[in-house]
Structure formats: structure tokens, C-alpha cells
Amino acid sequence: MNDKIEQLVQKSYKNDRLDKHLMHVIADHLSRSELKRYIRALKQIEQKKEVLARTPKELTTDEKKALMSLYPGKRIIYTIDPTMIGGIEITIDDIMYEINLQRTFDQMVNYITNYD
């Protein structure tokens, strides 16, 4: 059953992009449980194609180009979170790489507070 769903998921992509028309055609022919697995598999693939970048302020054009060169072929989604103060947080699939100044300050306070 999972093989069937995997094959259908692979066939839903043309030129490495999700074909929405094909996706609807496939979805119409699936049972409820199959449809759930199909959607979950599509989400997992889309997640692998995305990179989430969170920064305290907007990145410059050069910085964005540097990121794109690090992750060729992936779609980079930028979010701004001023509470970070400094640093960057990059999430690829389910791994997050983080340098976060706010977190560093919090850990520093914790480290000093627990001094004996």
C-alpha cells in the first residue's frame, strides 16, 4: 500500500515541481486513509525542498545569495524575528541550526545564577 502511495507521490511531480492538476486527479481516486497518507507524503517532500531562515532583521541581497548558494535547488522562506537580537536560525526538514544572541544571553544569566 505504501509503495502505491510513494509511486503516486513521485508521479505527482513534473520537472521537480508539484503538478496541481495531477495531484487533484490522483486525490479523487484515493480512499480516505490513502488520501491522508498521500497528503502526508507530499508535505514531507515539500518540507525537504524548503529551507526556513529566521533572522532578527531583513537580510541583504548578498546575504540571501550566500544562503541560496549553500542550499541550491531549495526554496528559502525568510522570516524576521527582532527578539532574536542577533544571529540566524536555519531549519531544513527537521534539523535546525541556530545561533541566537537572545538565547546566549539567557544561558549566560542562567550560568551566572547557578554559580556556587
Added chain:
Amino acid sequence: MIDDKTIIEQLEKRLSSFTDDPKTQNVGKVEKNVDGVITVSGISKAAMGEIIDLADGSTGFILNLDEDNASVILLGSGQNVKEGDMIKTTGRQLTIPVSEELLGRVVNPLGLPLDGKPGIKKGQEMPLEKIAAGVVEREPVNTPLKTGIKAIDAMFPIGRGQRELIIGDRGLGKTAIAIDTIINQRTQPKGRKKVICIYVAIGQKQSSIGQVVDRLKQEDAFTNTIVVAAPAADPAALQYLAPYAGTAIAEYFMEKGEDVLIVYDDLTKHAWAYRQLSLVLRRPAGREAYPGDIFYLHSRLLERSVRMSDKLSGGSITALPIIETQAGDISAYIPTNIISITDGQIFLQGDLFNSGVRPAINTGISVSRVGGAAQTGAMKSVAGKMRLELAQFRELAAFAQFGSELDPATSAQLERGKRFNEMLKQLQYQPLLEALEILSIAIVGMGILDDIPSETVSRFEKEFHAYAQKHQTKLLETLDNGEKLNEDTQKQIRKAAEEFKKKFSA
């Protein structure tokens, strides 16, 4: 008064050792939030039992790892956890911070204080789940742990490192036995290590836990006691973790060479909490809707109560698990599980309680599998005879009900048994020193009380104890030595009792 310069120097010194490397974490997303359990996707590198941080600042831990998702048990209310929230793994298993500062405190299973005082600042992180010590690392149980309750110390003695179950219906005095045992640990005989006590309250009323803490403080027994509380209002996850948290604290002290007493009150509610979690996690339900690993839940907990060999630490954990039965049914699922794990049980019976026998211990079916190995020579010499007399009394008591005429020997046996039963009654919160226990059993066993009405035995005993503590201190010291009673000591006991009897008015 520390000046600014010193403060700055100390801060700089502290910060010089601070490091902060870029962090890599495994993240996921909340898919569902149902009944205190969240289903998350992602976190492909998560481990079973790993702690998870949620977006609202609360935490949980993983209890199910499926193909595409994981189930996380929340340690908070989970009201602010929404679908789509990000969650992060921490790489840590559940631990509790433990140090000597915990003595005299009331904490929850995560180590957070519940008594209004500040949390402990530094502590060794002890894992809640740990594999029990192996066979080679253990030492046989041969050191007594005195409860101060005559019936138990004489007939079902508990040793340090033993697991002794206290089982009975509600309201029969199971917690009372445990609390009296804790109170009795405030003083120890010469040559014996102090005992640190841990009371784990699982699913109890908060008012009951408060009463226990107050009583321990009144009896001056709280300074060496830690209370781990997961009351009925707490989520099932905390009630599930409470006994493991208590055991982790006990292991900290045991590894330092201390002797620890831990009371689990009670494991029936612990089983209910685990059943609730398992049903929400959609695990297959077995007998009485308990999950298939309900036995393992308790066996892995109780196997951690051990007496360590002297080469390792020489410490011990003695466990007193409590189980509540329904209508005296000890053949139910959970009771039989725990009976097969523990090293004996103290069975409390409702009709004994109602007829005024308190503690309402059924001496026929209660047992301690450690037995005489955990008794001093002095206690063994008097207790053996008592056990035999009581067994004979139980057999003959049935005949006495017919009202027919009995021969003098049978009548004497019955009267002796009645006096033993009267002597074994004991008020709550009044644990006895071993010397006084031996004295009480000896005077009944020698027949000194045969001519005193059985209804006055308790009063005689109480007044005789006061007399002995004032006028027979040498005798009490001799009994405290623990050596088997020789003829000379027996003569001294008889002489003291006869002297007192002349002054006693029945």
C-alpha cells in the same frame, strides 16, 4: 559587604568558562493535541523518553515512536499548545535535580518545590529511569529496619533493602503504618546508620498530603524526610513519573552510602494513571484495560530497591509500596502483580479493624520473606514463641465459639492468645523502641500477664514501659544490645515485671 569591584571580578571569572557553540536541534510540528498527549511529526532523530520543549515554554517527553510521528506526553496542562506549533528535542532524558537541600522539602516529580520555599539551586541530575543493580552488586538483606510497630517487627520483620507490600482496603491504616515507620526512623539504635525517608504521594488528596507533612513535622521526623507529591489534581503524566522521581532521589542518597526508606502511596493509583496514558496513546488494552506492560511498570520500579554491596556504596533502599484492594480481593490483577514482585506483604483486614484490632494486620496471611535475617537475636528469641502461640490460638479460637467446656490447657492457650492480641494493639503515631517491644512480648510470653484481665493488658503495658524507662534503664540497655536473651536477662525481666505488677491496679 561585597564591593562592586569584587562582584565584577567574580562575574568575569565565571564568564571566562562560559561557552556557547552554534546549536543543532531536531524539530517537529504539532499535528494533534488530545487529552494531554500531542502527536508530532518530524523529529526523526528523537529517542524514546526524550524531553521535548514546546513553543509555549512547557515540556513533555516521548512515550510512543511510530513510523511517521511520535506521541509526546505533556508535563503541563497543554492548553496553549496548538496544531502547527514547533517543538524541539533536547537530547536529554527525564532527570530530577537532587541534593541534601531536598531534605525537609515537598517537591513535585520534576523537582519543583511545592512548599512555597525556593527551589534547590544546584543538584546532581538523577535519571528517573535506570536499570536496577545486578546480582553481583547486591548484598543480602540482614540489617533490620524497625517500624516501631510490635506486630511487624516481631512477626514480619523488615530489613534494609527489602520490599514489603502493605495491602488492604481503603481506610484500614495502610498509610498509618508507613507514617509510623517514617516517624520511628528519627532515632536509630547505636551502631546503625540513620535512615533518610521519602514519601511518594501518588493521586492522593492534597489535604491528605498536607496532613502527612504536618504530622511528620509535629513528630520531629520531617528534617530527614522528602515528600514527592503528585496529587489527584496533577496530570496523569506526573502521577506516572512520581514513583520514579522518588526512586531517583533515593538512589542519590544510596550511592552516597546512606540507607533510605521509600514509601509509594499508592501504586494502585499509579497503575490507574499509567492505564489512562496508555489508553490515550492507543496502546492495546489487556486485562482490566491495563496495558500489556503493567507488570514491567512496577517490577522495574521495585527492583531498584536494593542493598548495595559494601564494595560499591553499602547503602540501601527499602521500599514500602502500598496497594489498595477492593473488598479485600488480593487476587485481583494489580495486587497479585505486586505480591509476586515484593519480598512479603502486610495484609490489613477490615473485620479486624472494625473489632478494634489496630493495626489490623492479618497475622495468618501476612509474611516477610526476609524473616529472621532482619531481626536481632533478642527479638528473635521472644518473637518465635509468640508466633507459635498465636498460630495455636487461631486454630483454637474457632472451638471457643461453640461455647462448650474446654480443658484447662486449651483455656490457658486461649487466654494467652487473647493477651498477645491485646498487647499487639498499638496507637497511631506511637512507634516503640526495640527494647520496649521486646519487653512487651517477653512479659506476655512468660505468662506474667496471665492473671491480669485481658482488657487491662494495654494499660499495664503502657505503665510498665514508663516504669522501665525510669527504673530499669540497665535492663533496657541490655535488650538494646540485640543479643539473644539469656537466662539472667529473662530473670531480670520477670523480676521487674513482678515488681511492677504489685503496684499495678487492675
